[in-house]
Amino acid sequence: MYKIERPKFYAAAIVIVWHDSYGGLRINRKCQVIDTDGNPIPGLYAGCEASGGGNQHGLGRGLVHAYIAGTNAHEEPAA
Numbered sequence: 213m214y215k216i217e218r219p220k221f222y223a224a225a226i227v228i229v230w231h232d233s234y235g236g237l238r239i240n241r242k243c244q245v246i247d248t249d250g251n252p253i254p255g256l257y258a259g260c261e262a263s264g265g266g267n268q269h270g271l272g273r274g275l276v277h278a279y280i281a282g283t284n285a286h287e288e289p290a291a
């Protein structure tokens with residue numbers, strides 16, 4: 213929008229920092245990890261940054277996933 217004509221000029225390196233990852237293990241509504249056939253893997257749970265497919269952000273996502281995974285892991289019968 214404006215010409216930058218008069219010195220002194222300064223430069224700053226800008227590095228992108230990721231706040232969230234939206235890729236990861238596929239999970240169902242119980243936070244069970246889903247295999248390539250669409251079946252839950254017994255005893256394996258994931259959430260937040262380790263899980264993919266969601267679009268929620270940050271710590272709220274982590275807390276909700278932890279609650280869901282922990283509750284369901286507690287209720288899952290031992291193999």
Ligand SMILES: Cc1cc2nc3c(=O)[nH]c(=O)nc-3n(C[C@H](O)[C@H](O)[C@H](O)COP(=O)(O)OP(=O)(O)OC[C@H]3O[C@@H](n4cnc5c(N)ncnc54)[C@H](O)[C@@H]3O)c2cc1C
Nearest residue numbers: 229230231232233259260261262263269270271272273274
């Ligand atoms: C710069 C920045 C700012 C952010 N600001 C906000 C914000 O303001 N509000 C918000 O809600 N969210 C924010 N977020 C996002 C939020 O911090 C993350 O979404 C959240 O912390 C992810 O939680 P997590 O448990 O999935 O992963 P993490 O918090 O990354 O926890 C994973 C843990 O696993 C450990 N680990 C890794 N490998 C191993 C291993 N092999 N064995 C044992 N332990 C291992 C790591 O050391 C780490 O402690 C921010 C993120 C960044 C990067």
